[in-house]
Amino acid sequence: MASLNGAGWVSAEDAGDADIIIINSCGFIESAKQESINAVLSWKKMYPEKKILLAGCLAQRYAKELAESLPESDGLFGNTNPGGIVEAAAALTDANTKYDTCSHTFHPPPNQRFDSTLPGTTGQRPLLSLPGSAYVKIAEGCNNRCTFCSIPLIRGGLRSRPIPEILAECRELLDRGIKELCLIGQDIGSYGRDFSGDESVLQGSLLPHLLGALSGFKGDFWVRLLYIHPDNFPLPILDIMQHDKRFLPYFDLPFQHGSEKILKLMSRRGNVESCLSLIEKIRARLPDAVIRSTFLLGFPGETDEDFAALLDFQEKAQLDWLGCFTYSREEDTPAYAMKAQVPKKIAAERKRIIEERQVSITEKRMDRFVGREFDVLVEEAVDEEDGLYLGRLYCQAPEVDGAAVITAAQSSKITPGVFVRGKVTGRAGFDLEVRV
Numbered sequence: 001m002a003s004l005n006g007a008g009w010v011s012a013e014d015a016g017d018a019d020i021i022i023i024n025s026c027g028f029i030e031s032a033k034q035e036s037i038n039a040v041l042s043w044k045k046m047y048p049e050k051k052i053l054l055a056g057c058l059a060q061r062y063a064k065e066l067a068e069s070l071p072e073s074d075g076l077f078g079n080t081n082p083g084g085i086v087e088a089a090a091a092l093t094d095a096n097t098k099y100d101t102c103s104h105t106f107h108p109p110p111n112q113r114f115d116s117t118l119p120g121t122t123g124q125r126p127l128l129s130l131p132g133s134a135y136v137k138i139a140e141g142c143n144n145r146c147t148f149c150s151i152p153l154i155r156g157g158l159r160s161r162p163i164p165e166i167l168a169e170c171r172e173l174l175d176r177g178i179k180e181l182c183l184i185g186q187d188i189g190s191y192g193r194d195f196s197g198d199e200s201v202l203q204g205s206l207l208p209h210l211l212g213a214l215s216g217f218k219g220d221f222w223v224r225l226l227y228i229h230p231d232n233f234p235l236p237i238l239d240i241m242q243h244d245k246r247f248l249p250y251f252d253l254p255f256q257h258g259s260e261k262i263l264k265l266m267s268r269r270g271n272v273e274s275c276l277s278l279i280e281k282i283r284a285r286l287p288d289a290v291i292r293s294t295f296l297l298g299f300p301g302e303t304d305e306d307f308a309a310l311l312d313f314q315e316k317a318q319l320d321w322l323g324c325f326t327y328s329r330e331e332d333t334p335a336y337a338m339k340a341q342v343p344k345k346i347a348a349e350r351k352r353i354i355e356e357r358q359v360s361i362t363e364k365r366m367d368r369f370v371g372r373e374f375d376v377l378v379e380e381a382v383d384e385e386d387g388l389y390l391g392r393l394y395c396q397a398p399e400v401d402g403a404a405v406i407t408a409a410q411s412s413k414i415t416p417g418v419f420v421r422g423k424v425t426g427r428a429g430f431d432l433e434v435r436v
């Protein structure tokens with residue numbers, strides 16, 4: 001968006017006023033692919049006269065196939081060179097170019113080597129996140145090779161951004177009034193292992209260095225770390241969190257499974273014991289730590305016994321938040337060819353059981369916040385007259401966890417995008433009720 005703005009394009013408030021509709025797609029599991037294709041079909045149906053540019057991971061992964069099978073998309077734009085979007089937009093709107101079908105692909109073929117460096121952000125990018133919060137990508141790609149996962153095929157190997165560049169972006173966002181920096185990447189525990197000169201898990205990560213440098217910034221802000229592969233967890237970050245409360249003790253650690261056999265088949269280096277011991281270490285050092293995880297149900301070879309092991313893990317881990325997915329059989333991944341693929345119905349039923357059991361665990365975990373005071377990042381004014389707002393505590397990551405339902409005295413002036421201090425007075429489902 002920054003590149004397009006720099007070239008003179010403006011975002012239309014309404015798609016009806018736009019020259020091009022750009023659909024940024026996801027393509028790593030079946031449901032995401034379907035959702036992306038449905039988006040193209042429905043926007044083309046609503047605006048047949050507009051140019052549709054299908055951008056992002058789906059376009060990257062299936063350029064050839066989509067060029068033939070999805071004529072509703074007027075162009076395809078992959079994910080290896082974001083700045084090239086300007087060229088793509090210009091070509092799509094060039095009156096001299098004929099756009100009969102999906103004949104334009106604006107990216108290298110899917111098998112081409114990924115750039116060894118990551119393009120930095122240029123200019124001031126418009127923010128699509130909720131007020132007060134911004135995502136900062138610190139690394140792209142992944143060197144882990146979980147056997148079910150197509151992300152390294154789509155995004156390539158790990159390429160970390162240099163620390164000074166990330167610091168400059170964070171500084172700029174804070175100067176714009178951002179209160180929460182969410183550092184993201186496929187596995188940010190591996191941050192810097194590609195250029196630290198030390199590929200080893202324990203010494204190679206430069207995440208503690210990055211956080212240490214960020215900790216030198218003055219001001220009132222949160223830093224939230226999203227997605228650390230549990231086998232690559234750099235323990236020194238716990239020291240930083242202990243000493244600087246702006247680094248939130250919120251951990252998104254995708255454990256994926258609780259059966260030794262399945263973890264091995266998934267090519268995860270850790271085992272059940274190391275996963276549980278990591279949770280213990282984090283909670284011992286940071287008693288207020290909040291842990292979110294992801295479980296994958298129905299991986300090939302998952303038997304009733306493996307599922308029972310996962311239930312046992314769930315019980316022992318007592319995670320604050322949990323997201324469950326069913327296995328999606330992805331071409332070109334090692335798991336694709338594995339025997340004993342689990343029927344979808346069984347995977348869905350196992351997912352349902354896990355989710356049902358998680359409800360009381362999450363509710364119990366959230367109850368520990370009731371009666372205590374916290375900073376709350378305000379996101380939305382629901383009814384200013386009645387003093388009703390929505391926001392988030394540190395234990396709630398943007399868009400995935402519950403919300404803080406804030407009631408404020410009518411005289412209080414509360415603006416979305418700022419912190420307020422409030423007391424948690426109760427819990428409603430997964431949401432926390434906060435009085436300011």
Ligand code: SF4
Nearest residue numbers: 142144146149151186
């Ligand atoms: S660590 Fe995450 S992104 Fe990397 S291969 Fe495993 S599941 Fe995929």
